[in-house]
Amino acid sequence: MIEMTHHVALISRRSLIRTARQPGTWIPPLTFPLILMAVNSNGLRAATHLPGFPTHSFLAFFMPFAFMQGALFASGIAGTDLARDIDTGFLNRLALTPVRGGALLMGQIGGAVGLGAVQAVLYLGAALAAGVHIDAGPGGAALILLFAIGTAAGFGSLGLWLALRTGSGEGVQSMFPLLFFLLLISSMNLPRNLIEVTWFRDLATINPVSYLIEALRSLVIEGWNAEALLLGFGCMLALMAVSMVLAARQLRLRMTRT
Amino acid sequence: MSARDQGIVVEGLVRQFKDIRAVDGIDLTIEPGQIYGFLGPNGAGKSTTVHMLTTLLPPSAGRATVAGYDVVADGPSVRANIGAALQETALDPFLSAREHLRLQASLHGIRGQERLRLQDELLQRVGLTQAADRKVRTYSGGMKRRLDLALSLIHGPSTLFLDEPTTGLDPQSRAALWEEVGRLAREEGVTVFLTTQYLEEADVLADRVGIIDHGRIVAEGTPASLKAEIGRSTVEIVPESGDQLHRLGEILRRFGTDTAARPGAAAVRLDGNGGLADVVRALDQEDLRAAAINLHSPSLDDVFLAKTGRKLEGAEDDGP
Numbered sequence: 001m002i003e004m005t006h007h008v009a010l011i012s013r014r015s016l017i018r019t020a021r022q023p024g025t026w027i028p029p030l031t032f033p034l035i036l037m038a039v040n041s042n043g044l045r046a047a048t049h050l051p052g053f054p055t056h057s058f059l060a061f062f063m064p065f066a067f068m069q070g071a072l073f074a075s076g077i078a079g080t081d082l083a084r085d086i087d088t089g090f091l092n093r094l095a096l097t098p099v100r101g102g103a104l105l106m107g108q109i110g111g112a113v114g115l116g117a118v119q120a121v122l123y124l125g126a127a128l129a130a131g132v133h134i135d136a137g138p139g140g141a142a143l144i145l146l147f148a149i150g151t152a153a154g155f156g157s158l159g160l161w162l163a164l165r166t167g168s169g170e171g172v173q174s175m176f177p178l179l180f181f182l183l184l185i186s187s188m189n190l191p192r193n194l195i196e197v198t199w200f201r202d203l204a205t206i207n208p209v210s211y212l213i214e215a216l217r218s219l220v221i222e223g224w225n226a227e228a229l230l231l232g233f234g235c236m237l238a239l240m241a242v243s244m245v246l247a248a249r250q251l252r253l254r255m256t257r258t
Numbered sequence: 259m260s261a262r263d264q265g266i267v268v269e270g271l272v273r274q275f276k277d278i279r280a281v282d283g284i285d286l287t288i289e290p291g292q293i294y295g296f297l298g299p300n301g302a303g304k305s306t307t308v309h310m311l312t313t314l315l316p317p318s319a320g321r322a323t324v325a326g327y328d329v330v331a332d333g334p335s336v337r338a339n340i341g342a343a344l345q346e347t348a349l350d351p352f353l354s355a356r357e358h359l360r361l362q363a364s365l366h367g368i369r370g371q372e373r374l375r376l377q378d379e380l381l382q383r384v385g386l387t388q389a390a391d392r393k394v395r396t397y398s399g400g401m402k403r404r405l406d407l408a409l410s411l412i413h414g415p416s417t418l419f420l421d422e423p424t425t426g427l428d429p430q431s432r433a434a435l436w437e438e439v440g441r442l443a444r445e446e447g448v449t450v451f452l453t454t455q456y457l458e459e460a461d462v463l464a465d466r467v468g469i470i471d472h473g474r475i476v477a478e479g480t481p482a483s484l485k486a487e488i489g490r491s492t493v494e495i496v497p498e499s500g501d502q503l504h505r506l507g508e509i510l511r512r513f514g515t516d517t518a519a520r521p522g523a524a525a526v527r528l529d530g531n532g533g534l535a536d537v538v539r540a541l542d543q544e545d546l547r548a549a550a551i552n553l554h555s556p557s558l559d560d561v562f563l564a565k566t567g568r569k570l571e572g573a574e575d576d577g578p
Contacts, residue, residue: 003367010364014353021352021393089348092314093409096337097365258313258333 007099011107012114019077019111026115029073033066033119034126040065040189041130050194055221060132063123064216065188067148068209070119072179074112074152079159079172082108086167091255101251105244109156116152120145132220140219143229150236151212155179157243164250186210208235262416264326265290265449266311271320273306280306282473283320288466290416291447293439295464295481297454297558303473304453305345308421311451312342325417325449338366341410342419347402351395355386355405358394359412366413380408384438400431407438417449418442424459436463457558469562476565485556492517492554493537494525498547506548509540523550 019025041059048058055061085091085108094104124144128134134141158179162172185200186209195201204210215232218225268286272279281303288294298304309315311324313333322329325339349358359377363369368376381387384404394402403423410418420439424432440463442448454460460467461481469477469484477484493513497506500522507516507524513532519525532540534553541548562568 007365010361014350014357014361017357018350018352085350088350089344089346090350092344093348093362094365095314096312096340096342097362098334098338098367099365256315257337258316258330 003098004100004103007103008106008110011094011099011104012110015078015081015108015111016114018081019115025077025080026118029070029077029115029119030122032073033069033123036069037062037066037123037126044189047190050190052191052194054191057132057221059127059130060220061217062188063127063132063220064213065183066123066127067120067144067151067216068183068186068188068213070123071116071148071151071155072176072183073119074109074116075155075159075162075179076172076176077115077159078109078112078156079161079163079175080169081111082160082163083167083169083172086163086254087169095255095257101248101255104255105157105160105247105251108160109153112156112159113149113153116149116156117145119152120148123148127220134220135223136219140224144216144219147212147216147232147236150233150240154236154239154243157240157247161243161247161250164247164254167254182207182209186213188213208239211235212239260416262325262447263290264323264416265292266294266322266324266417266451268311268322269320271307271310271322272318273303273310273315274318279473281310281317284470284473284475286468286475286478288449288451290449291443292465293443293450293452293463295452295454295460295467296470297457297460297467297562298470299455302470304470305421306473307470308342308344308419308451308453312340312344312419313337338413339415340417340419341413341415343403343406343410343421343423344419345421345425347399347406349394349402349405352393354391354393355381355397355408356390358405358409362409363412368413376412380411384408385434398431400427400434403427403431403435404438407435411442415448417451420450420452422453422455424454424456432459439463457562461558467558469558469565471566477561481558484558484561487561490514490528490530491534491556492525492527493534494519494523494552494554495537495541495548496523496550498549502546505544506541506546509544509546510537512540513537 041062045058047053048056124141159172162175166172185203186207187204192201192204192210195204211231212235214228218228266286266288268284270283270285271281272283273281284307296304306315310317311322311329313329313336316330324336327335327339329336356377359380360373363373363376381390384407386401386404389397389401394405424435439450443450452463464481466479467481467484468475495506495510497503503524510524510526513536514526514529517525517527
């Protein structure tokens, strides 16, 4: 166990260094969600006048979107980096060391998780600076950070699975529009009870991303809402578990060492 | 008996990929401390064999032991005792050489002062001390290959697999790598399994050579024995005056049988009735002056040609 933890730390360190040395991979996830948050919170401010809208601040309402968008970027980074390792043979180099498959996967998402943490602090700091009040207090703010990191790890694992399945960066990138589509058909812009188009509301209701967003949103605008938090954390943990299992199975097929 | 006292033993090794039998029942015995050159064209089965022997690919049939451990039953023990520089220079362009060595050593459980000492020693040995902290993406092909070699040696393996280690290298980098590989076998007793498309590489480095074609070993032995097996040397002479070409041919035929020569020259394959010195003496006695004399010894390319009926791809690329 100690050895495995050490291996995870070593591979995570490498993943973090690699991510940090590629500004092209971390500048967009840090800036785009903030820009979109600023544009939408101004442009869609009128939505707060809708009867039943849960808050007067659209920025507070929309803020969780940034965390989700950042997590999607994390999936792309983790997946693309692993695909490059497959392509260059670096995965074979690691396979020739005593490192275990589980440590390899957990280490590989280190860069995505690290970036997820930096993103979360930045988004939260920007929102607080813009006057957003976290109803759940400092504990809620800490939980938002934890949740954002967990979601980045979940989507990051999904990226690893795609990389292991396709073996190419292009394969990983091709899934990004689909994941972004899931974000768009969620409750990111309106509470589900205010979505009047039935099919859209139904899609948003069966879309797990809605519950990830609503868990974060509840901490910002409602305080401690057990139901929203349970659903959100449940979806996040399920995403992590399913993605990790898929990635681990695919790794066994890809890394056929005896 | 330690891993260093064990070589490589392969019996009936097979690897089937759907309809393709990439490796078709090969048998090998490589003594510890020996450099074994595995020669063959692209797609012959060289890399598949290396992948099986390094435990990266399970064999479909047959068995193999490396450093005394079975590649299927004792995968982790095999990996602990081997180093491998595979065909791709598997490096992270965003890490430096020192960071690569640190990661590789740490994953093998080498820590602290020992790791630092090994890092510095290997960097010096492969001539990368000055560039140790530069990102690998700024390295030349030769530097990447040397780093690849250093990484494969960090945990002191008893057996080293080098899969086409000099492909694409300039002659200087190629010679430097040959020297280091030779030193490892000679001074440290490392068993080296080297695949190559370059005949000269196998000729210069290998104690024994195996020629693989279509997944099967078609010839095996020392380079000298393989060359001796297929034939004798050829003497080609260009006369000082073109009108002496016919007479030159007559003299040469006393020593062997006619063979193809370039325009303006005559050549014979020596048949044992005298060597080059006898030919020169005969020319002198006949008062025939030569502008150029070439003695062509049989090469591994000739061996390959004789065993497979075709020339080895890339043989023309052989550099000095």
